[in-house]
Amino acid sequence: MAVAAVHAGGIADHIHPEPQGFVRKYLFSIDHKIIGIQYLITAGVFLVLGGLLAELIRVQLMNANGGFMTPDTYNEVYSVHGSTMVWLVIIPMLTGGFGNFVFPLQIGARDVAFPWLNMLSFWLFPPAGLMLYGSFLMGAPAAGWTEYPPMSLQGQAGTSMWCAAIFLVGVSSTLTGINFLVTLLKMRAPGMTYTRMPLFCWAQFVTAPLLMIATTALGAALAALFIERQFGVPFFDPTKGGSPLLWQHMFWFYSHPAVYIMILPVFGIVSEVFPTFARKPIFGYKMIAFSSCSIAILGFMVWAHHMFTSGMAPFLQLPFMVLTMLIAIPTGIKIFSWVATLWGGKIHFSTAMLFAIGFIATFTLGGITGVFLAAVPFDLHAHGTYFIVAHLHYVLVGGSLMGIFSGIYFWYPKMTGRLMSEKLGKWSFWLFFIGFNGTFLPMHNMGLLGMPRRVAEYDPQFQTLNRIASSFSFVMTIAILLTIINVLYSIKKGKRAGHNPWNARTLEWQIPSPPHYYNFKHIPSVFANPYDFNEPLPYRGLEEELTDSPAPMGAH
Amino acid sequence: MSTPLTHGHDEADQLYIETRELRVQGFLLFMVSDLVLFSSFIFAYLYLRNSGQGWPPAGGPHVDIWLAAMNSVVLFGSGATMHFALENWKHRNFIKFANWMMATIVLGCLFLGGQGVEYVSLYTKDHASWAGSGIFGASFFTLTGMHGFHVFVGVIYLITLLLQATAGKYTFSRYTGLTLGTLYWHFVDVIWVVLFSIFYLL
Numbered sequence A: 001m002a003v004a005a006v007h008a009g010g011i012a013d014h015i016h017p018e019p020q021g022f023v024r025k026y027l028f029s030i031d032h033k034i035i036g037i038q039y040l041i042t043a044g045v046f047l048v049l050g051g052l053l054a055e056l057i058r059v060q061l062m063n064a065n066g067g068f069m070t071p072d073t074y075n076e077v078y079s080v081h082g083s084t085m086v087w088l089v090i091i092p093m094l095t096g097g098f099g100n101f102v103f104p105l106q107i108g109a110r111d112v113a114f115p116w117l118n119m120l121s122f123w124l125f126p127p128a129g130l131m132l133y134g135s136f137l138m139g140a141p142a143a144g145w146t147e148y149p150p151m152s153l154q155g156q157a158g159t160s161m162w163c164a165a166i167f168l169v170g171v172s173s174t175l176t177g178i179n180f181l182v183t184l185l186k187m188r189a190p191g192m193t194y195t196r197m198p199l200f201c202w203a204q205f206v207t208a209p210l211l212m213i214a215t216t217a218l219g220a221a222l223a224a225l226f227i228e229r230q231f232g233v234p235f236f237d238p239t240k241g242g243s244p245l246l247w248q249h250m251f252w253f254y255s256h257p258a259v260y261i262m263i264l265p266v267f268g269i270v271s272e273v274f275p276t277f278a279r280k281p282i283f284g285y286k287m288i289a290f291s292s293c294s295i296a297i298l299g300f301m302v303w304a305h306h307m308f309t310s311g312m313a314p315f316l317q318l319p320f321m322v323l324t325m326l327i328a329i330p331t332g333i334k335i336f337s338w339v340a341t342l343w344g345g346k347i348h349f350s351t352a353m354l355f356a357i358g359f360i361a362t363f364t365l366g367g368i369t370g371v372f373l374a375a376v377p378f379d380l381h382a383h384g385t386y387f388i389v390a391h392l393h394y395v396l397v398g399g400s401l402m403g404i405f406s407g408i409y410f411w412y413p414k415m416t417g418r419l420m421s422e423k424l425g426k427w428s429f430w431l432f433f434i435g436f437n438g439t440f441l442p443m444h445n446m447g448l449l450g451m452p453r454r455v456a457e458y459d460p461q462f463q464t465l466n467r468i469a470s471s472f473s474f475v476m477t478i479a480i481l482l483t484i485i486n487v488l489y490s491i492k493k494g495k496r497a498g499h500n501p502w503n504a505r506t507l508e509w510q511i512p513s514p515p516h517y518y519n520f521k522h523i524p525s526v527f528a529n530p531y532d533f534n535e536p537l538p539y540r541g542l543e544e545e546l547t548d549s550p551a552p553m554g555a556h
Numbered sequence B: 001m002s003t004p005l006t007h008g009h010d011e012a013d014q015l016y017i018e019t020r021e022l023r024v025q026g027f028l029l030f031m032v033s034d035l036v037l038f039s040s041f042i043f044a045y046l047y048l049r050n051s052g053q054g055w056p057p058a059g060g061p062h063v064d065i066w067l068a069a070m071n072s073v074v075l076f077g078s079g080a081t082m083h084f085a086l087e088n089w090k091h092r093n094f095i096k097f098a099n100w101m102m103a104t105i106v107l108g109c110l111f112l113g114g115q116g117v118e119y120v121s122l123y124t125k126d127h128a129s130w131a132g133s134g135i136f137g138a139s140f141f142t143l144t145g146m147h148g149f150h151v152f153v154g155v156i157y158l159i160t161l162l163l164q165a166t167a168g169k170y171t172f173s174r175y176t177g178l179t180l181g182t183l184y185w186h187f188v189d190v191i192w193v194v195l196f197s198i199f200y201l202l
C-alpha cells in the first residue's frame, strides 16, 4: 500500500492504516465502503425473509376463506413483514448501505467523521433483525407494523421483543444520522461547495437530520410501549388513564418523516442515474436540492394525516390536510426536473436507467393517490382499506425498492469492479415492473370497493382481484430473485468494469473500482458542478489515482 | 488514531486540531437528539395531563415542592461549580480545577440522593408505586428517572474526565473533552429547569 498523502487537505486528509486479517478487514471494519456493503448484504438477507412472508400473505389471500393460516398467524406474518421491509430493508439499504458507500467518495472524503461509531451503528443492526425474527418463537407482534395500542398491549411476548428490536435499529439510525451530518458538514474536499455537491449527497444531507431527530422520537414511543407492557405503567391503556391516541401521535411523528427517510435517498439515486444515462446535465439542480429540504421540513408537520379517522379534533383536520397536499408541490418539482432531464437526451437504456424510469412512473402514481388520501373526505372512505395498501406499496416498492435496484445496478461495478449481467437485469426489470403493477394496481379497486386491510378472510366478491394480485406477486418475486442471482453470479463471472463504465462524472467514478482502502491518493479539489457533460471534468489532483487499480472482487 | 505516515513531528497536534471540530459537532448533534428524546416524553406527559384527568390525578400522590426545590439548588450549584472548574482550567490552575470538579461530582451525587429520598417518600407516604399510580407513574417517574439517569451518567463522565485530566490527557491549550463535559452537565441542568417547571410549578 503506497500512501504518502500529506497535503493541506484538512480533515479530509488523514488516513487509517489498512488493517490486515479477515476479521478487522471485513467483519469489524471501520472502512465506510465495507460497512456500506455489509449493510447491503444484511438487508438483502432480510429482503428475502420479508419477501417470503409477503408470499405467505399472498398465498393466504388466494381464497376468500383463507384456510392456510389461522388469523392469528396471519396477523403475525403481515406485522413482521411490514416491520422487516421498513426497518430492516429499505432504511438500512438506503442510508446505511448506499449512504455509507457512496457519499464519502462523492464528496472526496477518506471516510465518515466517526468510523468507529459507524461500525457500532452497523453492528446494532443484525442483532435487531435476529430479535425481530426471534419473536416468532414467543408469539410475534400481531398488530401491524404500526402496533397500535390497545391491540399491541394485549399482544404476546414477542411484541416487547419487537419494541426492543426496533429501538436498536433506531439507535443505529440516529448514530448514522449524526455521523453523516458531521461528515457532510465538515469533510468535503476543497472546492466541494454546497452547490457543487452531487445530488445524492444532497439527498443524504437532508435525510440525516430526519434520521437523527425523527428516530429518536420513535425511540421514546417504543420505550414507553415497552415499559407499559413489561411493567404495567400506563401510557396508552385508556382503562388506566393512558391514551391510545398518544401512541399514534408519537408513532406518526416519527413514521411520517420516516417515509421520507425511505424516499429522499432514492430521489438522490435517480438524480445520479438520469443525467448519466441521458448524457445531459441534470435539469434544475437547485430546485431538486431545495425541494428536498422543503419536503423534509414539511414532513415533520403532517403526521396527523394518518389520524384523520382516529378521533382527532376536527378543527385540526384542515391544516393537516392542506400541509399534506403542499408536499405534492416540491415532489412535483422534482418529477418535472427529472422528466426535463430525460427530454431530448441521448438515452441509454441500461438496467439502472430502466429501474429509474420505472421509479418515476410508479412513484408518481403513488404520490397522486397520496394526495387523494390527504383529502379528509376521501380518506374517511379509504382509510383502513386496501387503497392504503396500494398507496404505500406504490411509493415504497414502486418508489423506494425500484430506486434501490437502480442503485444496485448503477454502483455494483464501483463496489466490486465487475459489471452485472445486463441481460438478466433487463429480464429482472420487466418482470418486476409487470409483476409489481399486476400485484398492486388491483388493490386500488379492492380498496375502493371496501375490502379492509389486515384481514385473513374476506368477502368472496374480492376473490378474483385477489387471485390476480397473488399471481402477479409471484412474477415480482421471480424478478427480485433474478437480481439477487445476478448480484451473486457477477461477483465472479461479471465482465471487468474498469473504473468508469458509465462515463459518469461524479468523483467516485474517477478512482479505481473497487476503490482503495483510503479512497483517494490525494484529496482532489473541485472547481465546478459534476453534471456538465461535454465539459472537462471539474476536478484537480486526480492524475495519480488510477495508476494501480485493485483487482476486482472474485479475482484470484 | 494517529498514523505512521509522513506527517511531521507535530502530526498528533495536527490531528487534534483537525478532529476537534468533528467531535464538537458530533457531540452537539448527539445532544440535539437527546433533547428530542426528552421532548417526546414531555409531550407525552403534557398530552396525558391534558386528556381530562387533571394533575395530579385524583387521589394520586402529591409531589413535595420543597424537597425538589432544595434539590434544584443543589443541581444548579453544581452547574456553577462546573463552570468554575473549566474557568480554572483555562487559567491553568490544576489544583483549583480539580477541587471544583470534585465539588461538582459531590453535588451531583447529592442530587441523586435527594431524588432517592423523594422516590422513597412518594412510595411510602403516597404508595405511588411506579406501576400502580396511573399516569402519574408513567409521566413523573419516567421523566425524572430519565433525567436522574442522565445525572448518573454525567457523574461517571465527570469522574472519568477528572481522572483523565489528572493523568495528563488534556493540556492547558487542548481540552475539548473538558468543554464537552461541561456542556453536557449544563444541558442536564437546563432539562431540569423544564422538568421542575412542568411537574412542580405548573
Ligand code: HEM
Pocket: A146, A259, A260, A262, A263, A305, A306, A324, A325, A327, A328, A331, A366, A367, A368, A369, A370, A371, A373, A374, A375, A379, A382, A383, A384, A388, A391, A392, A395, A396, A399, A400
Ligand atoms: C405526495 C406525497 C404523499 C402524500 C400526500 C401522502 C399521503 C398519505 C396519507 C394521507 C396517508 C394516510 C392514509 C390513511 O391511513 O388513511 C398515507 C399513508 C401512507 N403513506 Fe403516504 N403520502 C405521500 C407520499 C408517501 C411516500 C413518499 C411514502 C413512502 C415512501 C408514503 C408512505 C405511506 C405509508 C407507508 C402509508 C401507510 C401507513 C399505514 O400503514 O397506515 N407516502 N399517505
Ligand SMILES: [Cu+2]
Pocket: A255, A256, A259, A302, A303, A305, A306
Ligand atoms: Cu404520512
